[in-house]
Amino acid sequence: MKTGISVNRVPLARRAARLVPTLPAAEPADVISFGSGHGCPAVFPDLTEAAKAALNKHRPETLQYGPTLGLPGMRAWIARHVMENGARNIGPDNVLVVNGAKNGLGLIGRLLLDEGDAVVVTAPTYFTCIPIFKTFGVSFYEVSQDEQGLVVSELEEILARIRDEGKPLPKLVYNVPDYHNPSGVTMSLERRQGLVRAAEKFGVYVVEDSPYRKVRFEGEPLPLIKAFDASGTVIVLGTVSKLVAPGLRIGWVVATEDLIARLAQLKSDLGTSPLAQRIILEFVTTGGGYARHQKNVRETYRAHRDAMVAALRRELPEVRFTVPQGGYYLWLTLPPRIDADKLAARAFEEKVGIIPGSKFYAGKGPKGLGAPTNNVRLCYSHAEPEEIEEGIKRLARAYRSLG
Amino acid sequence: MKTGISVNRVPLARRAARLVPTLPAAEPADVISFGSGHGCPAVFPDLTEAAKAALNKHRPETLQYGPTLGLPGMRAWIARHVMENGARNIGPDNVLVVNGAKNGLGLIGRLLLDEGDAVVVTAPTYFTCIPIFKTFGVSFYEVSQDEQGLVVSELEEILARIRDEGKPLPKLVYNVPDYHNPSGVTMSLERRQGLVRAAEKFGVYVVEDSPYRKVRFEGEPLPLIKAFDASGTVIVLGTVSKLVAPGLRIGWVVATEDLIARLAQLKSDLGTSPLAQRIILEFVTTGGGYARHQKNVRETYRAHRDAMVAALRRELPEVRFTVPQGGYYLWLTLPPRIDADKLAARAFEEKVGIIPGSKFYAGKGPKGLGAPTNNVRLCYSHAEPEEIEEGIKRLARAYRSLG
Numbered sequence: 102m103k104t105g106i107s108v109n110r111v112p113l114a115r116r117a118a119r120l121v122p123t124l125p126a127a128e129p130a131d132v133i134s135f136g137s138g139h140g141c142p143a144v145f146p147d148l149t150e151a152a153k154a155a156l157n158k159h160r161p162e163t164l165q166y167g168p169t170l171g172l173p174g175m176r177a178w179i180a181r182h183v184m185e186n187g188a189r190n191i192g193p194d195n196v197l198v199v200n201g202a203k204n205g206l207g208l209i210g211r212l213l214l215d216e217g218d219a220v221v222v223t224a225p226t227y228f229t230c231i232p233i234f235k236t237f238g239v240s241f242y243e244v245s246q247d248e249q250g251l252v253v254s255e256l257e258e259i260l261a262r263i264r265d266e267g268k269p270l271p272k273l274v275y276n277v278p279d280y281h282n283p284s285g286v287t288m289s290l291e292r293r294q295g296l297v298r299a300a301e302k303f304g305v306y307v308v309e310d311s312p313y314r315k316v317r318f319e320g321e322p323l324p325l326i327k328a329f330d331a332s333g334t335v336i337v338l339g340t341v342s343k344l345v346a347p348g349l350r351i352g353w354v355v356a357t358e359d360l361i362a363r364l365a366q367l368k369s370d371l372g373t374s375p376l377a378q379r380i381i382l383e384f385v386t387t388g389g390g391y392a393r394h395q396k397n398v399r400e401t402y403r404a405h406r407d408a409m410v411a412a413l414r415r416e417l418p419e420v421r422f423t424v425p426q427g428g429y430y431l432w433l434t435l436p437p438r439i440d441a442d443k444l445a446a447r448a449f450e451e452k453v454g455i456i457p458g459s460k461f462y463a464g465k466g467p468k469g470l471g472a473p474t475n476n477v478r479l480c481y482s483h484a485e486p487e488e489i490e491e492g493i494k495r496l497a498r499a500y501r502s503l504g
Numbered sequence: 505m506k507t508g509i510s511v512n513r514v515p516l517a518r519r520a521a522r523l524v525p526t527l528p529a530a531e532p533a534d535v536i537s538f539g540s541g542h543g544c545p546a547v548f549p550d551l552t553e554a555a556k557a558a559l560n561k562h563r564p565e566t567l568q569y570g571p572t573l574g575l576p577g578m579r580a581w582i583a584r585h586v587m588e589n590g591a592r593n594i595g596p597d598n599v600l601v602v603n604g605a606k607n608g609l610g611l612i613g614r615l616l617l618d619e620g621d622a623v624v625v626t627a628p629t630y631f632t633c634i635p636i637f638k639t640f641g642v643s644f645y646e647v648s649q650d651e652q653g654l655v656v657s658e659l660e661e662i663l664a665r666i667r668d669e670g671k672p673l674p675k676l677v678y679n680v681p682d683y684h685n686p687s688g689v690t691m692s693l694e695r696r697q698g699l700v701r702a703a704e705k706f707g708v709y710v711v712e713d714s715p716y717r718k719v720r721f722e723g724e725p726l727p728l729i730k731a732f733d734a735s736g737t738v739i740v741l742g743t744v745s746k747l748v749a750p751g752l753r754i755g756w757v758v759a760t761e762d763l764i765a766r767l768a769q770l771k772s773d774l775g776t777s778p779l780a781q782r783i784i785l786e787f788v789t790t791g792g793g794y795a796r797h798q799k800n801v802r803e804t805y806r807a808h809r810d811a812m813v814a815a816l817r818r819e820l821p822e823v824r825f826t827v828p829q830g831g832y833y834l835w836l837t838l839p840p841r842i843d844a845d846k847l848a849a850r851a852f853e854e855k856v857g858i859i860p861g862s863k864f865y866a867g868k869g870p871k872g873l874g875a876p877t878n879n880v881r882l883c884y885s886h887a888e889p890e891e892i893e894e895g896i897k898r899l900a901r902a903y904r905s906l907g
Contacts, residue, residue: 142564152555161545164749200603200753204773211614211639233772236614346567350603350777369636370607374753374780 128454133492136454138282138429139483144401145346146394151383159379167375169365171198171353175378178385179353183337186314187324194358197365198373202312202340202352206230208364209273209308209336209354210237219271221259223251224472225432225461227282227310230275234463242271245467248423250288251276253295255467260303273306273336278326280313280428283461283478287426290323297329310338313428315395318403320426333357341381343429345394349377402429408486409479412493417500429482432458435475439503444477447499453492455479531857536895539857541685541832542886547804548749549797554786562782570778572768574601574756578781581788582756586740589717590727597761600768601776605715605743605755609633611767612676612711612739612757613640622674624662626654627875628835628864630685630713633678637866645674648870651826653691654679656698658870663706676709676739681729683716683831686864686881690829693726700732713741716831718798721806723829736760744784746832748797752780805832811889812882815896820903832885835861838878842906847880850902856895858882 128134155163162172170176176193183191199205214220216238222230224243234241242259245252256274263270274296278288288296300307309326327335337355340347351373354364385391409431410424421434435441441457448455458476466472484492531537558566565575573579579596586594602608617623619641625633627646637644645662648655659677666673677699681691691699703710712729730738740758743750754776757767788794812834813827824837838844844860851858861879869875887895 137569139568142568145563145567148559148567149556152559153552156551156555160548162751164548164551164751165542165545166540166745166750200773200776207772229772229774232769236770236772342569347569347774348565348567348777348779350773350775350780366635367639369610369632369639370603370753371632371750372753373603374751374777376751377753377777377780 129452132449132452132454133488133495134454134483135479135481135489135492135496136456137483138480140343140347141401141405141482141485143485144394144398146384146390148346148380148384151380151387151390154383154387155376155379163376163379165375167372167378169368169372170361171196171373172375172378172382174382175351178382179339179355183325183327183339183355186322187328188330188337188355189328191327191355195355195361197354197356197361197368198378199352199354199368200370200373201342201347201350202310202338203229203233204350204368204373205338205352205354205364206233206275206308206310208367210234211367212360212363213272213306214239219269221256221271221274221305222463223276223281223284224463224467225283225458225476226275226463227277228456228460230310231463234275239272241463243462243464243467243469244274246281246284246286248286250278250281250286250292251296253292253299256296257299257302260299260305264303270303271305273308274300275308275310276326277310277312279311279323280316280425280430282313282428283430283456283458283476284432285423285425285428285430287323288326293323293326294329296326297335300334301332305334307335308338309335312338312340312343316343316398316402316429317427318399318406327355333360336360343398345381345384345391349381350374351377351381402482404486405481405484405489406431408489409481409493412490416493416497420500429480431479431481433477433479434473435477435500437475439475439500441475441477444499444503447502448496451495451499453495453499455496532855535852535855535857536891536898537857537886538882538884538892538895538899539859540886541883543746543750544804544808544886544888546888547797547801549787549793551749551783551787554783554790554793557786557790558779558782566779566782568778570775570781572771572775573764574599574776575778575781575785577785578754581785582742582758586728586730586742586758589725590731591733591740591758592731594730594758598758598764600757600759600764600771601781602755602757602771603773603776604745604750604753605713605741606632606636607753607771607776608741608755608757608767609636609678609711609713611770613637614770615763615766616675616709617642622672624659624674624677624708625866626679626684626687627866627870628686628861628879629678629866630680631859631863633713634866637678642675644866646865646867646870646872647677649684649687649689651689653681653684653689653695654699656695656702659699660702660705663702663708667706673706674708676711677703678711678713679729680713680715682714682726683719683828683833685716685831686833686859686861686879687835688826688828688831688833690726691729696726696729697732699729700738703737704735708737710738711741712738715741715743715746719746719801719805719832720830721802721809730758736763739763746801748784748787748794752784753777754780754784805885807889808884808887808892809834811892812884812896815893819896819900832883834882834884836880836882837876838880838903840878842878842903844878844880847902847906850905851899854898854902856898856902858899
């Protein structure tokens, strides 16, 4: 079925130019995947009892239309969760339940971004945020990261220069402060405070996206960036995808009541599934299943990380990386002569899926100096330890074959 | 928590002006609701077995991220469903699974509508579509309805006039052809064919939203408008909300492969819940539960309609309405001296919730002559027959009190 008429359809072509694929194509079954940040099927919890309660005891609620903002109990649980992570003065009215954190990011885009606007992202940044922002026709400013996370002094220089040149300031700074995707870096306390101060000074929003926060293997958790926000400049995105499972598509936005009310107006899908919300609520509040599950998640993914780190050190000792204290990813720096795009193509022939670093840059890289060509993101969450062993051997074969 | 900074935030204020509430506020428990089109809790099916299978046998699929376009089995089932309803040459590649039909309408807006564009709606129209379209900054052309549905000759006159005046044509015509919300009218076969021809002639899309199609009490179903579309001008919106239950938030868009691919790019939420999709698939394809459920839905809502019709004829014989052959709603025409907004306010004091007809007009009414002030929409789906009896008595009291 092809469209035969085109009289009135100019915008399609214009919009199409902005659009780029949001996810790598599905990989064949015999490929070991270190690509997308999928959960390990072995740690998915048994939600049967939670679903039974949701579908029977709560049937008039779970099978009906729900409130646009989310179930009151879900919003209260999320508010407590965010408070337990260091934020202050957050209540249910600061919470909008959404269809996964990415739905929240899309709504933030619809509310705040107009064609021609700009946003700030780290270099590298979470690759799925790039096409989402692009659908709004925005441009990017890229700011460097170091082992302390987003370099706030560089951000301030960029913002001051834009202001001094009389150009419109970017609308928001998007960042993943905990176990950054893809770099694995956790932003320091001082940088978190500094980022809020800079955002307030220039009047830009901070979008704090922290899906991996609870997937912590070592060390003490730092407060959310939101913890340092007294003016409402920080918008938090969260998800149960890494706390329970991605398949329920439950996430949240935490922001000022004013912003939440506006975002809810744009969330015109008649609310996130009350059934999915109630299954989550039953699971996280009934019995000890949630505590056991979180422990299982941490232990499983720590073992995955350790397996990947050990295999890399053995098979590819010339590759550098920082061992992340949590999250799903290793960010490899290859010798400069290795082109990561070529390596990814060769690795795929060896039946291992990796994502070259180039996908994680929204533009020309930090300071416009060009995006590095010798990084690779490896996801250790999805594959089992034996597959990780085998996958790194395949990756090493691909690497050696590049000479 | 109030936002203290405003330097860079002009768009918020501009967008806020466009936004109006999408749903009536929740009603207190002692109010009998003839307002929102909610399902009757007594007909919600038992999905426990479907959920058990989805959460166990299919766990690696249902708790993982799913495909952006939807589960292949769900897309195939939807394609078959649309074909069984008269459409031709529809396959899974013509289907995008969305978070309820309204999510689909929002995506269509994002793809097709720019600020300053126009859309065509019937007068009256489904009231939730009005704020959704308004978030895109569009204006409305209203076209009349009669007992055959949307008046295609009037639509053609409107489009010809716009073209002759050299103004931009509207991007789409939005219509609910089966048991129209709020009017209850079903569009005739000739009008369906005529609407497609007019849309093709002028190069505008038709958005065919038909949630109530299967809630049929009498008569034979007519083919979808899509059945007469060979050029790809008709975009179908569907939902399981009325087939199974609203709480799963599963809907679909059926369109050309090209449009589906573009809409999927804008659906940046990493896909509709594979768990909710699998629960539906299990329910509609396993055992006889789905067939029994559909029969139960039809019989229950027919009894609700009959109870409301009988009560109205007894309590309010001066009110006129057409008995709908399906769907959820009665559209009352009151004597012209009665102001329906005042009646709704008085009815609420009598503890019965109704929606005045004024909410269903996107503008000044058909031919710009002013929206009628003496209509009311009554929803008979949600309340039980005894509540319907009592609610209509309360409504009659409110009516008499207006003198």
